[in-house]
Amino acid sequence: MYVVEMRQITKRFGDVVANEGVDFQLRSGEIHALLGENGAGKTTLMRILFGLYHEDSGKIVVDGQPARIASPKDAISLGIGMVTQHFALVPPFSVAENVIMGYRESLSLDIKAIEAEVADSAARFGIEINPSAIVRHLSVGQKQRVEILKALFRQARVLILDEPTAVLIPQEVEALFGILRNLREQGISIVFISHKLNEVMAISDRVTVLRDGRVISTIDTSSTNPTELARMMVGRETFGVTRQGEVATDQPILEVQNLCAVDDRGLKALAEVSLVVNAGEILGVAGVGGNGQKELAETLCGIRSPTSGSIQVRGQEMSGASPSEMTAAGVGRIPEDRHAGVVAELTVADNLVMEYLARYTSRGVLDKKAIRNYADGLIEQFQIKARPTDKTRTLSGGNLQKLLLARVLANHPDVLIAPQPTRGLDVGATEYVHNQLLEQREQGAAVLLISEDLDEIMALSDRIAVMYEGEIVGMLPVQEADIERLGLMMSGVLKEKDNAVAQI
Amino acid sequence: MPLLKFRLEKTGAPLWFRGLIPPITLALTFLLTSGLIIWGKANPFEAYYYFLIDPLSGRVSFLEVLVKSTPLILTGMAVTVAFVAGYYNIGAEGQLYAGALAAAWLGTVLGGVSTPVAILLMVLGGFVAGMLWALIPALLRVYMNVDEVVTTLLTNSIILFIISAILNGPWRDPQSGWPQSPEIAESTRLPQLAARSRLHFGFVLALIAVAMVWFILTRTSFGLKLRAVGLGREGARFAGIHVERSMLLAALISGGIAGIAGYVEVAGIQYHLIGELSPGYGYTGIIIATMGGLTALGAAASALFFGLVETGAQTVSRALGVPVYLGEVTQATMLLVILGMFILQRYRIRRA
Amino acid sequence: MVVALFIATLTAATLRVATPILLAAIGETFSERAGVLNLGIEGIMFFGAFVSFFVADLTNSLWTGLLIAVVIGCLLGVLMAFFTVTLGVNQHVSGLGITLLASGLALFAFRLNYGGRATPPSIPPFEQLTPLANIPILSTILNQYLLTYIVFLVIVPISWWVMYRTSFGLKVRAVGENPEAADAAGINVFRIRYIVLAVGGGLMAMGGAFLSLAQLGAFTHGIIAGRGWVAIALVIFGNWNPSKVMLGSLIFGGAYALQLRLQAMGLQLPIPYETFLALPYIVTIIALVIAGRKASYPAALLKPYHRE
Numbered sequence A: 001m002y003v004v005e006m007r008q009i010t011k012r013f014g015d016v017v018a019n020e021g022v023d024f025q026l027r028s029g030e031i032h033a034l035l036g037e038n039g040a041g042k043t044t045l046m047r048i049l050f051g052l053y054h055e056d057s058g059k060i061v062v063d064g065q066p067a068r069i070a071s072p073k074d075a076i077s078l079g080i081g082m083v084t085q086h087f088a089l090v091p092p093f094s095v096a097e098n099v100i101m102g103y104r105e106s107l108s109l110d111i112k113a114i115e116a117e118v119a120d121s122a123a124r125f126g127i128e129i130n131p132s133a134i135v136r137h138l139s140v141g142q143k144q145r146v147e148i149l150k151a152l153f154r155q156a157r158v159l160i161l162d163e164p165t166a167v168l169i170p171q172e173v174e175a176l177f178g179i180l181r182n183l184r185e186q187g188i189s190i191v192f193i194s195h196k197l198n199e200v201m202a203i204s205d206r207v208t209v210l211r212d213g214r215v216i217s218t219i220d221t222s223s224t225n226p227t228e229l230a231r232m233m234v235g236r237e238t239f240g241v242t243r244q245g246e247v248a249t250d251q252p253i254l255e256v257q258n259l260c261a262v263d264d265r266g267l268k269a270l271a272e273v274s275l276v277v278n279a280g281e282i283l284g285v286a287g288v289g290g291n292g293q294k295e296l297a298e299t300l301c302g303i304r305s306p307t308s309g310s311i312q313v314r315g316q317e318m319s320g321a322s323p324s325e326m327t328a329a330g331v332g333r334i335p336e337d338r339h340a341g342v343v344a345e346l347t348v349a350d351n352l353v354m355e356y357l358a359r360y361t362s363r364g365v366l367d368k369k370a371i372r373n374y375a376d377g378l379i380e381q382f383q384i385k386a387r388p389t390d391k392t393r394t395l396s397g398g399n400l401q402k403l404l405l406a407r408v409l410a411n412h413p414d415v416l417i418a419p420q421p422t423r424g425l426d427v428g429a430t431e432y433v434h435n436q437l438l439e440q441r442e443q444g445a446a447v448l449l450i451s452e453d454l455d456e457i458m459a460l461s462d463r464i465a466v467m468y469e470g471e472i473v474g475m476l477p478v479q480e481a482d483i484e485r486l487g488l489m490m491s492g493v494l495k496e497k498d499n500a501v502a503q504i
Numbered sequence B: 001m002p003l004l005k006f007r008l009e010k011t012g013a014p015l016w017f018r019g020l021i022p023p024i025t026l027a028l029t030f031l032l033t034s035g036l037i038i039w040g041k042a043n044p045f046e047a048y049y050y051f052l053i054d055p056l057s058g059r060v061s062f063l064e065v066l067v068k069s070t071p072l073i074l075t076g077m078a079v080t081v082a083f084v085a086g087y088y089n090i091g092a093e094g095q096l097y098a099g100a101l102a103a104a105w106l107g108t109v110l111g112g113v114s115t116p117v118a119i120l121l122m123v124l125g126g127f128v129a130g131m132l133w134a135l136i137p138a139l140l141r142v143y144m145n146v147d148e149v150v151t152t153l154l155t156n157s158i159i160l161f162i163i164s165a166i167l168n169g170p171w172r173d174p175q176s177g178w179p180q181s182p183e184i185a186e187s188t189r190l191p192q193l194a195a196r197s198r199l200h201f202g203f204v205l206a207l208i209a210v211a212m213v214w215f216i217l218t219r220t221s222f223g224l225k226l227r228a229v230g231l232g233r234e235g236a237r238f239a240g241i242h243v244e245r246s247m248l249l250a251a252l253i254s255g256g257i258a259g260i261a262g263y264v265e266v267a268g269i270q271y272h273l274i275g276e277l278s279p280g281y282g283y284t285g286i287i288i289a290t291m292g293g294l295t296a297l298g299a300a301a302s303a304l305f306f307g308l309v310e311t312g313a314q315t316v317s318r319a320l321g322v323p324v325y326l327g328e329v330t331q332a333t334m335l336l337v338i339l340g341m342f343i344l345q346r347y348r349i350r351r352a
Numbered sequence C: 001m002v003v004a005l006f007i008a009t010l011t012a013a014t015l016r017v018a019t020p021i022l023l024a025a026i027g028e029t030f031s032e033r034a035g036v037l038n039l040g041i042e043g044i045m046f047f048g049a050f051v052s053f054f055v056a057d058l059t060n061s062l063w064t065g066l067l068i069a070v071v072i073g074c075l076l077g078v079l080m081a082f083f084t085v086t087l088g089v090n091q092h093v094s095g096l097g098i099t100l101l102a103s104g105l106a107l108f109a110f111r112l113n114y115g116g117r118a119t120p121p122s123i124p125p126f127e128q129l130t131p132l133a134n135i136p137i138l139s140t141i142l143n144q145y146l147l148t149y150i151v152f153l154v155i156v157p158i159s160w161w162v163m164y165r166t167s168f169g170l171k172v173r174a175v176g177e178n179p180e181a182a183d184a185a186g187i188n189v190f191r192i193r194y195i196v197l198a199v200g201g202g203l204m205a206m207g208g209a210f211l212s213l214a215q216l217g218a219f220t221h222g223i224i225a226g227r228g229w230v231a232i233a234l235v236i237f238g239n240w241n242p243s244k245v246m247l248g249s250l251i252f253g254g255a256y257a258l259q260l261r262l263q264a265m266g267l268q269l270p271i272p273y274e275t276f277l278a279l280p281y282i283v284t285i286i287a288l289v290i291a292g293r294k295a296s297y298p299a300a301l302l303k304p305y306h307r308e
Helices: A041-051 A072-077 A095-100 A111-124 A140-153 A172-183 A197-203 A226-234 A293-301 A323-328 A349-362 A368-381 A397-409 A427-442 A454-460 A484-492 A497-503 B002-011 B017-040 B044-057 B057-084 B090-108 B113-143 B148-168 B200-219 B221-231 B233-238 B241-272 B280-292 B296-320 B326-351 C002-033 C042-060 C062-086 C091-114 C136-142 C147-163 C167-177 C180-182 C189-217 C227-237 C240-266 C276-292
Strands: A001-015 A015-028 A031-035 A059-063 A080-083 A158-162 A189-194 A206-211 A214-220 A252-262 A268-278 A281-287 A308-313 A332-335 A415-418 A446-450 A463-468 A471-477
Touching: A001 A041, A001 A349, A001 B200, A015 A031, A015 A041, A015 A189, A015 A206, A015 A214, A015 C002, A031 A041, A031 A172, A031 A197, A041 A080, A041 A158, A041 A189, A072 A080, A080 A140, A095 A111, A095 A140, A111 A471, A140 A158, A140 A172, A140 B113, A172 A189, A172 A197, A172 B044, A189 A197, A197 B200, A206 A226, A206 C227, A214 A226, A226 A368, A252 A293, A268 A281, A268 A293, A268 A308, A268 A446, A268 A471, A268 B241, A281 A454, A281 A484, A281 C180, A293 A332, A293 A415, A293 A446, A308 B044, A323 A349, A332 A397, A349 A368, A349 A397, A349 B221, A349 C042, A397 A427, A415 A427, A415 C136, A427 A446, A427 A454, A427 B017, A446 A454, A454 A484, A454 C091, A463 A484, A471 A484, A497 C136, B017 B044, B017 B326, B017 C091, B044 B057, B044 B296, B044 B326, B057 B090, B057 B200, B057 B241, B057 B280, B057 B296, B090 B113, B090 B148, B113 B148, B113 B241, B113 C167, B113 C276, B148 C276, B200 B221, B200 B241, B200 B296, B221 B233, B221 B241, B233 B241, B241 B280, B280 B296, B280 B326, B280 C091, B296 B326, B326 C062, C002 C042, C002 C136, C002 C167, C002 C180, C002 C240, C042 C091, C042 C189, C042 C227, C062 C091, C062 C189, C147 C167, C147 C189, C147 C240, C167 C180, C167 C189, C180 C189, C189 C227, C227 C240, C227 C276, C240 C276
Parallel strands: A031 A189, A031 A206, A080 A158, A158 A189, A281 A446, A281 A463, A332 A415, A415 A446
Antiparallel strands: A001 A015, A001 A059, A206 A214, A252 A268, A252 A308, A463 A471
C-alpha cells in the first residue's frame, strides 16, 4: 500500500520539459530519497504534489484515492507538507504564530495557549524549539525545524523536504537526520530531495533517481552504492572540472585587513576580516550561508561601505570606494543573486555596457553602433544564447550568468569577486563557470570564490578560508583541508584564526 | 535559431493587439462614462461629439486645445522624468506653484528687459523655483529613506498655504482687494502665436521640453542610467551607477520642468498669480505620463489628447449643460482602463 | 480657570479634528498591513463626504447617509483591490486614479444636483452629546459627536484587538509581510487583501462623512483638503499600529486645533495665519523623518502577489 502514488506525470514550462512520464511511489513510513542533479526535475515533481504547480498530464493517488491537488491548501488537507529551500516563514512573527498561521480558524487568539500547544507538539515529535522566539532571530537550522513543525502541526503524514541539507553545516545535518529517523518511527513518510550521494546513502530507505525529467530507477538503498547512483544520476562516468597545476605566485593583489561592516539591519556582519589573495590563485571562502559572506562580497565590490578596516588593491587603498571606482581599480564582480546584478527590463546590450558607459559615450550621447558591436562580440565570445536587443529578463539562469561573466571579464580584472557563482545552475552551466574561473586563475588574476558548496570549494580553491559569524575562523591550503575539519570550523567549534594569520 | 524565435513571441505583445489598445480604451471609457452623461440629461453620442470632435473642427477651438495642453505637456514631461528613474514625484502640482510664484515676482521686477531675455531668465527662474521646492522631499527620500509619495503630497498642501499667505498679505491687489499678485510687466509676457487666440509662446517651450526629454531619455548615457535605476535599482547599483545621485537629479529636473509649467501659465495666460492657477495640472501629469508609457513622445501625445478632453468638457458643459467635471471623470476612467489594458497585454504574453 | 478652560476647549477641538483623520488612517493601516498602499484614500474620503451629504439631504436621515457612504467606500476599496490585487497594477498610480475618479464623480454629481443654487446647500448636522453637563471642565471635553466616541472607544480598541489578537489579524500581517509564506500556509492572499481594502475603504468614507454630516453640515470643494494624505503619513508615523496611529492623530489634531483656537481668539499675530494651517503638515513631515528612520514597512508593501 502506497501513501502517495504519482503516475505518468508530465510537466512542461514553455518548450522545456521538466517531468516526462514520471512514476513515483511513496510507501508508508519510509524515507524516500529523490536523487538527481540540478534541473533534473525533482523539485518540480514535488511542487506538483504540493499543489504549487499543476501537472500537464498524469495522475496523483493519495491513500488509494485519486486526488486533485489544486493548491497547497488541498495538499495540506490530504496530509502532505513541504519544506522548501526558501523558508515560507514570516520573520517578525514568533515560532508559534508561524506554526498556527492559516491553520487555526478560531476568532480570537490566546497567544499563551497557542505557545503551549506548539511546545507540546514539538516535544511529541522530538523537535527542540522555543515557541515564543521571534523567527527573524533564529539560525537557519532552527528555521528549518519551524518549517517541519509547521507541517507536522497540520497533521502531515507525508513530509517533503527540498534539499534540506543545502543550508546546513555537517553537524546540523546529523541533528536533522535524527529528527527524520524519529519521525519515521512515528509512521511519517518522508520524501528527501537531494543531489548529495552520501546523504542519500545515510538516511534513505529507497531512492528514486531522476535525470532530465525522467525516472532512471527506483531502488532499495541497501542494494546500491554511491558509484552506481552517481552513474544513474549523471549518465556518464566522470564529471566536473578541477584545478590543475600551480600558478599561484606570492604577489599579493587583494589585501584586506581588519575589515568590519554591518548588515542591512545595522548589526555587525564582518568582524575584523583579514585575507590576502595572490595573483594566480583562487581563495575559496567556505561557510554556512548568512555568516557574513554576502556582506564580505558586497564590501569588496564597493556596494556596502565598511565601518572600519582597509582594502588594498595592488597596494592602493580602496576602502570606501564606490562600485565604479572599484571597477576602475581592476576589481571585477559578479553578483550573488544574478537577477539583482542586471536590469531585467533593459536589453542585453544595455546591460553589457552598463559598467563602462563612459567608454561608449561622447559628450553624454550614447554611441549606439559601438555598443551594438561590443555586445555582438561578447555574445559570440562567451556563447550567450541571446541577441543584443533581447530583454534581459528572457535569459535563462545559465545565460544570465554568462552575460554577467562576459561583462566583468571583458574588462580583464586583476581581482574577481565571485560569490555563489554556480548556485541554481545546471551541470553544463556550472562547468562553464568553473572553467571561466580557472582560466582567470591561469591568466594571473586573483579570484575570491565564495561558495556554500564544499565540493566546489575543494575542487577549485588553492587555499580555503572559513567564515563563521562574520569572522575568518580558519585559513588553510586545500591539501590540508578535509570535510570534517571544515565542518567543525563552519560550525564555530574549531577556530584556527591565529594559526591562519601566522600562515600568511 | 528556432529557439530564439519562440522566445520573441513570448516577450512581445502581438502588434495587432497593441494597435487595438487605443480604440478599445476609448470605447470602454465612453461606455463607462455614458451613464453619467445620461444622468446629466444629455445624449451620450451628442455629448461625445461636442467632447472630442467639435473642438477640432474650428480654428479657435483647435488652438484652444493647444493652449490647454501646454501646461499638461510640461507636467507630463516632469512626471515622466521622475517616474522613469523610479522616483514617485506626486509633487508636480506644488512645484508648478513654486515656478508660478517665481514668475510672478520676476515679472514685476524684469520690466526693463527685452522679451527674449525675460523669457530666458523666467524659464530659468521657474525651473530653479520648481527644483528648490522638489529639493527637500528628494533629499529626504534619497538620503533618509523617507517615502517621497507622502512628502510630495504634503508639500503640495504647504505651498498652497504659502501662496495664500502671500496673496492675502504683501501681494494683495491694492485696487481691487482680490487675493492676486500685481500684473506682470508687458515685456515679460509670453508673445501670442496667433490672432484671436490665447495660444502663446509657452506651447513652443513645451515642445522644446518634449524634444529635450526625448533626447535625454533615449540618446544619452544619463538617460540610460535613469532608466536603469527606475527599472532595477539593485542591478543598476551593481553595475556601478550612482543610484542616489541619479534619483536626486531626476527629482530635481522633474521639479524644474513642473516649475516651468507654472511660469507658462502666469506669463502666458493669467499675467498674475492666483490661488486657483492650476486645476490639478500636476496630478493630471501623472495620468499623462502613465498613459504615455513613461516615454516623452507618448506623454506628449497623451497631453495633447487631454488638452482636447479639457476643452471638450467645457464645450459639452456649454452646449448641453453637463457639468464640466465630466472631463475629470473621463480622464480618471481612461487612466484606470488603460492600466487594465497594460496588464492584459502582459498577461497574454505570459500565457502565450 | 481661564487656562483650564482653554485647555479643555483645545482638547475637545483636538478630538473633533482627529476623528475623521483617525478613521481614514485606521482604514489605511489595515490596507498597508496587508501589503497595499491605498492612495485612493483622499478621493474615497471626498466621495464619502459627498455621498453622505447627498443621501442625508435626499432622505432626511443622517444615519442613512452615513450608511450609504460607508457601503460606497467599501465598493471603492474593492475597485482598488481589483486593480492592485487582481490585476497587479502599480499601487501608486491606481490609487491616484481612484482618487481622481472619486473626486471627479463627487464634483460632477454635486454640480448636477446643487449647481444652480446661489448659497451653498446645507443640512442640520449631527448633534453633539452633552454628558455630565454640570461638571464644568469635563463637560467641555466630553461635548463630542457620537461618532467621535465610537472611533476612540470602539473602533480603535477593536482594530488593535483584531490586528494582534485574532487569527484574521495574523493573516492580514502575514499577507503583508510574506505573501508566499501565507499562501503556502493555506491563507488566501487575494481574499484577505480584498476584505481589508473593502473595510478600509468603508472607514475612509466614514471619515469623509463625519466632516460633512457632523462638523460642517454641508459639502464643499475643499472639505477634505489633504486630510487623506495626512492620514497616510500618520500610518507610517504610527508604525502600522492602530494605537500609535491614534496617538499620531491626536498630535496632528492638537496642532490643528491650536491654530483654530488662536484664529478664533482673533489675536493679532506678526505672522500670517496660514503659518498655523501649514504647521501640522510640516510637523507631520518632521515626524515622518524621525519615525521613518526606524519605520519597519510591511515587507510586501507595494508588491503585487502572483502565484507561479
